[in-house]
Amino acid sequence: MTAGVLEATLQAKIADSKKCLLPYITAGCDGWLEAVYAAAEAGADAVEVGLPFSDPVMDGPIIQQASDLALSQGTTPESIIAAIGNSHFEIPLVAMTYYNIAFHMGHERFASSLKAAGFSAAILADLPVGEAELWINAAGEVKLETVFLAAPTSSPKRCQLIAEKSQGFIYAVGLLGVTGEREKLAASTAVIAQRLKNITDKPVLVGVGISTPANAVKAAAVSDGVVVGSALVRILLETKSPEAVGEAVKRFRVALDNV
Amino acid sequence: MSEAAVLQNDPGSTGRFGQFGGCYIPETLVPACQELESAFRAAWSDPAFRDELDGLLSSYAGRPSPLTHCQRLSEDIGAEIYLKREDLNHTGSHKINNVLGQALLARRMGKTRLVAETGAGQHGVATATAAALFGLECEVYMGEVDMERQALNVFRMRLLGAVVRPATTGSRTLKDAVNEALRDWVATVETTHYCLGSVMGPHPYPWMVREFHRVIGSEARQQCLDLFGALPDLVVACVGGGSNAAGIFSGFATDPQVDLVGVEPEGAATVVRRVPGVLHGSMSYLLQDEHGQVLEAESISAGLDYPGVGPEHAHLASIGRAKYFSVNDQEVADAFALLSRTEGIVPALEPAHALAWVSKQRHDLAGRKVLINLSGRGDKDADQMMKYFAQ
Ligand SMILES: Cc1ncc(COP(=O)(O)O)c(C=O)c1O
Numbered sequence: 001m002t003a004g005v006l007e008a009t010l011q012a013k014i015a016d017s018k019k020c021l022l023p024y025i026t027a028g029c030d031g032w033l034e035a036v037y038a039a040a041e042a043g044a045d046a047v048e049v050g051l052p053f054s055d056p057v058m059d060g061p062i063i064q065q066a067s068d069l070a071l072s073q074g075t076t077p078e079s080i081i082a083a084i085g086n087s088h089f090e091i092p093l094v095a096m097t098y099y100n101i102a103f104h105m106g107h108e109r110f111a112s113s114l115k116a117a118g119f120s121a122a123i124l125a126d127l128p129v130g131e132a133e134l135w136i137n138a139a140g141e142v143k144l145e146t147v148f149l150a151a152p153t154s155s156p157k158r159c160q161l162i163a164e165k166s167q168g169f170i171y172a173v174g175l176l177g178v179t180g181e182r183e184k185l186a187a188s189t190a191v192i193a194q195r196l197k198n199i200t201d202k203p204v205l206v207g208v209g210i211s212t213p214a215n216a217v218k219a220a221a222v223s224d225g226v227v228v229g230s231a232l233v234r235i236l237l238e239t240k241s242p243e244a245v246g247e248a249v250k251r252f253r254v255a256l257d258n259v
Numbered sequence: 260m261s262e263a264a265v266l267q268n269d270p271g272s273t274g275r276f277g278q279f280g281g282c283y284i285p286e287t288l289v290p291a292c293q294e295l296e297s298a299f300r301a302a303w304s305d306p307a308f309r310d311e312l313d314g315l316l317s318s319y320a321g322r323p324s325p326l327t328h329c330q331r332l333s334e335d336i337g338a339e340i341y342l343k344r345e346d347l348n349h350t351g352s353h354k355i356n357n358v359l360g361q362a363l364l365a366r367r368m369g370k371t372r373l374v375a376e377t378g379a380g381q382h383g384v385a386t387a388t389a390a391a392l393f394g395l396e397c398e399v400y401m402g403e404v405d406m407e408r409q410a411l412n413v414f415r416m417r418l419l420g421a422v423v424r425p426a427t428t429g430s431r432t433l434k435d436a437v438n439e440a441l442r443d444w445v446a447t448v449e450t451t452h453y454c455l456g457s458v459m460g461p462h463p464y465p466w467m468v469r470e471f472h473r474v475i476g477s478e479a480r481q482q483c484l485d486l487f488g489a490l491p492d493l494v495v496a497c498v499g500g501g502s503n504a505a506g507i508f509s510g511f512a513t514d515p516q517v518d519l520v521g522v523e524p525e526g527a528a529t530v531v532r533r534v535p536g537v538l539h540g541s542m543s544y545l546l547q548d549e550h551g552q553v554l555e556a557e558s559i560s561a562g563l564d565y566p567g568v569g570p571e572h573a574h575l576a577s578i579g580r581a582k583y584f585s586v587n588d589q590e591v592a593d594a595f596a597l598l599s600r601t602e603g604i605v606p607a608l609e610p611a612h613a614l615a616w617v618s619k620q621r622h623d624l625a626g627r628k629v630l631i632n633l634s635g636r637g638d639k640d641a642d643q644m645m646k647y648f649a650q
Contacts, residue, residue: 053551053552054429054552054553055429055434055438055538055539055553056438057284057285057438057441057442057445057539058285058442058445060442064428068428068429071552076550077550077551078550099283099537100536100537100538100545100547100551100553101550101551103535103536103537103542103551104536104547104550104551105550105551125285126283126284126285126537126540127283128282128283128284128285128286128289129286130273130282130289131281131282131283148286149285149286149287150286151285151286151287151289151290152287153286153287153288153289153290153291153448153449154286154289154290155290158289158290162286173285173286173287176287176445176446176447176448176449177445177446178442178445178446
């Protein structure tokens with residue numbers, strides 16, 4: 001299979017000896033669409049757009065709060081997909097949500113509407129590889145890449161399976177826990193990143209708990225780049241300022257480019 | 260496949276009951292669920308484990324629980340009513356059956372800490388009890404709303420040495436407590452066992468929890484044969500996640516002449532409405548809006564206030580082996596009082612749903628033998644009902 005747009009984009013970056021940066025923004029919070037533009041402008045290689053779900057079990061307090069807020073303001077999967085569809089981005093977009101959103105809309109309809117709106121890939125946080133066959137087929141039909149997560153608890157054998165199935169990149173969950181800001185980088189980050197790097201040529205990006213440029217640099221040293229979520233969503237919630245999000249993304253970009 | 264083969268069986272490594280079940284959880288927890296499945300398979304076929312559990316169930320939990328024929332209630336309703344007395348178990352509900360099994364299993368797996376969710380507090384109390392008994396750490400998540408309406412159980416859990424943490428998001432009830440317990444487990448999975456309280460969640464929980472409650476159905480079946488020389492015509496149980504119902508149904512699932520009835524609250528009539536969805540690890544029926552966002556359930560009973568249901572109930576409903584109905588809060592309050600007055604037994608609000616349905620359907624049940632699972636006692640609800648009746 002030839003690589004999709006997301007994977008090709010990240011591979012080109014890696015071939016250039018650079019590290020990848022994927023900011024995450026919860027859609028439906030005030031200023032979210034402008035924040036996605038600002039992140040792209042500030043040097044993101046792709047942006048993850050969170051479609052809020054009522055029961056985000058993989059998320060910590062900040063993204064929970066953002067999701068609740070977005071839902072209380074009437075945000076729906078359709079409204080986000082429409083907003084993205086009416087926009088234009090030069091970089092790939094990745095939709096991130098929970099499986100019931102896709103299941104309820106129907107695999108085919110969800111996959112094709114994401115693709116039609118301009119998304120390149122999807123991440124379903126509670127859909128592990130063992131349950132994903134129907135979804136992968138539906139997404140594959142419309143050439144939407146599906147990114148799978150690997151965790152510190154995933155054995156080398158499971159990592160192999162995840163690496164085979166994952167498209168775009170492999171999302172290495174850097175620590176045992178839900179999303180949220182952490183002061184220190186967990187020791188498990190290097191272990192899971194190395195385990196994946198040993199078995200795959202696909203891009204390996206570390207996410208969950210990457211909240212400072214310094215930690216991003218450390219995580220990127222053992223991987224191909226990072227996903228930064230809660231740290232940016234907190235800024236958006238506190239300041240409602242897309243520019244402030246852009247500035248924060250810039251700080252991560254500069255730090256990653258100067259190693 | 261014969262009908263018997265698809266009823267209450269081993270759902271295999273994929274954890275499927277027909278199209279329902281499965282293991283829909285973040286990758287971090289998948290290996291833990293796989294480890295749990297193999298540990299449970301090994302333990303369940305190990306006579307030493309079974310003996311130890313049976314010993315605890317009798318010497319500590321007080322099993323077998325009796326079967327009570329209700330003389331005055333039967334006259335009132337016009338059907339022969341029998342109660343399976345899970346209210347007489349230690350800690351006051353059926354929940355202890357599952358918890359003793361899981362605590363033994365946790366110890367066998369070398370886990371030192373239990374985390375649990377609770378609605379009415381009965382599962383939390385049972386978990387805190389088992390943790391005290393085995394010297395395990397214990398943390399229980401409970402919706403803020405439920406902590407208020409089931410304050411007695413919050414006190415009991417703390418007395419038993421558990422840490423009780425409020426779930427402050429969403430509806431602040433059972434669903435949100437499960438979210439918090441899962442988030443805890445994602446971070447602590449290496450040392451912690453998630454002691455899930457119903458036949459829900461990712462594989463192997465729906466199957467394992469039903470097996471731990473199978474004792475209810477096995478005992479009840481034999482007790483019916485001993486007491487009146489026949490099987491009941493009808494077995495009725497309340498359904499939140501569905502564990503007490505799964506337990507008692509298991510004794511009769513392959514007796515086609517026995518009707519199985521699950522009773523839900525009107526505001527959480529998940530199986531009655533039959534919309535498939537995925538929440539907390541399994542595919543089942545789910546209360547949700549037109550976008551797939553989970554709706555908040557609403558019920559007088561904290562233990563049934565849940566928008567999902569165990570996947571095996573979705574399966575039993577879809578193949579028509581069990582039927583599901585709902586009752587409203589007023590009918591439940593009436594049934595709560597009815598059993599108290601006619602039999603001197605104060606039921607928990609949860610099984611009062613089963614009683615309420617039987618009372619409401621009395622015209623169709625004339626002369627029939629009805630077995631109701633009295634899954635718990637009502638002490639925990641006294642305070643709430645005092646206020647309810649005062650209104
Ligand atoms: C006495 C009693 N019955 C029933 C339930 C509902 O659980 P399930 O549907 O799993 O039996 C509860 C839950 O708290 C309970 O306390």
